[in-house]
Amino acid sequence: MTQINYWDFQASALLPRLPVLKPWLLELRLSWDQRFFDPIELPSGRKPVTLRDTELYITKLPKADHDAHEWQAAMEALPLVAELGGPTMFARIGVMRGSGTLVATSTQATF
Template identity: 65%
Template sequence: MTKGWGRPFEEPIGVDGRKLVTLLDAGEYITALPKKEHTAPEWQAAMQALILVAEGGGPTMFARIGVMRALNRHYVPEFNLKGKEPHWGRRKLKRDQ
């Protein structure tokens, strides 16, 4: 397995109209962020994952997951509370019919 900052992601990360293709691209993107955003725990974890993968080897998917989690940290999934209702309460027993 090759090591280094030039290793490409399996699938590039699209952000702000550009694509992060390699570990170096992602690292430069993170370091160019404003200081307030750059110091967020999610970005720090993403940078740590990038460093571990670039210098220690391992799957680039780990670094990609870190960057994607940091990019989507403000996304809150919407839950459909009216989704599938439980089966109890709707069925009647044969004796009650």
């Protein structure tokens, strides 16, 4: 009977090969200056174009509005998009929910 030495076993042989991320590629893609595909029209008439514009808009809101759950969710989504490369649609939806411009539509057919 042969013994398997734990230290000789290479667990990396079982793991799938992951692509190596190049740091310069991340610097190009991940930024607070990312633009939304479509600018968001806010009730105040402003149209923040980048994630940084949106962050500044939210931080300048009155405290009562800033502390609302919708705006807090938007503020949590912004760094995920800017720093971790999430889709800008997450931040867009958060801002639209916070500003009240996101309207839910019913998909039920009426007969």
